[in-house]
């Protein structure tokens with residue numbers, strides 16, 4: 001599909017489209033909303049699932065060195081002692097309102113952010129983790145936390161994976177799931193929320209090979225966004241300076257996206273060394289080493305972690321796809337989403353509501369929706385209906401007209417170019433499939449017309 005020049009879209013437009021068309025709603029809206037929590041509507045849930053599916057396909061399905069996992073949100077409290085989350089988050093903190101770096105009050109030199117000079121929030125004794133209690137007695141022993149990241153579920157299952165899959169190094173374990181953080185500064189729509197989803201992979205490697213795998217994953221992850229249509233000029237890699245690294249990291253780079261509010265982190269890729277497995281071995285008393293049969297040695301593998309946000313990816317894909325163009329005497333809003341991400345793949349639009357046409361159109365709709373998310377629209381003019389589909393990113397519209405009754409052909413109209421072809425109804429499914437997979441619109445079957 002043709003790609004136009006980038007539109008610098010405002011967040012207001014994305015929020016407005018999301019609410020108007022049912023991508024994303026404020027959580028508990030009828031009660032005035034719940035701060036930094038969002039609900040995905042009928043189109044949003046499809047987009048989000050497609051993003052997760054695209055990640056899973058690349059991270060797990062298409063590889064033979066990565067397996068999947070789905071661990072519980074609630075975990076033993078010792079997990080958070082070992083990971084550093086319990087201790088690391090219980091100091092009085094201030095947060096920079098512009099770059100979001102958090103500072104311990106006792107380590108600050110002035111009254112502004114030591115990194116960017118931005119204004120700071122008031123200090124708070126702060127633990128980012130949401131606490132709840134498990135079992136009938138609400139005492140210390142029953143305190144559990146909602147996980148602030150999915151990664152720990154992978155680390156604590158390391159031996160289970162090695163024992164059950166017989167994977168040899170290097171190999172990865174991938175997980176998609178909810179995470180919760182009682183963020184101090186929120187805002188920017190779904191960019192930073194208190195309940196969100198992560199797509200994380202822990203890639204276990206032999207110490208000494210970690211640098212090359214770190215570079216490998218940086219490239220892989222950048223290409224994932226590019227292959228799904230994000231414009232190159234809206235992505236950048238940002239390497240963290242050594243002195244700014246988190247306590248567990250040997251190296252870290254962020255993939256930033258040029259969001260409407262400016263360059264911000266979309267995904268972090270870290271070389272975590274042996275920190276996590278060593279910590280969990282220490283706190284659990286279990287051996288978390290790996291036995292290398294070639295050299296007959298036990299050691300703790302190093303970990304490379306690409307950690308992406310589902311919601312941030314959804315926001316980036318929405319912003320990147322949003323386009324406005326002058327069409328006749330109005331503005332055409334079009335979401336140029338990659339077909340793999342588009343919530344609805346194909347819409348059926350009968351040119352009239354008259355019986356013979358509706359019957360054919362309804363039958364086609366029933367057939368197409370066995371394979372894809374499809375939609376049926378017979379309200380208002382055909383132009384209006386195309387606009388509605390353009391605005392939600394539907395790659396193809398199929399119109400059924402009176403001629404269709406005679407020649408058993410229908411028209412396929414492509415979203416980005418608005419070009420049309422006419423094809424036999426009997427071939428429609430295969431043709432739509434081929435076009436969704438990237439075949440040029442004008443590659444036609446026998447009897448097809450432009």
Ligand code: ATP
Pocket residue numbers: 100181183190191192193194195196197198265266267268307308309310311312
């Ligand atoms: P930030 O500083 O921007 O809040 P972070 O550096 O704390 O992010 P990580 O701990 O590296 O984030 O988490 C990995 C990924 O998870 C992030 O790149 C982001 O995509 C996603 N993520 C983290 N926190 C949130 C949040 N509060 N809301 C939405 N996504 C988040």
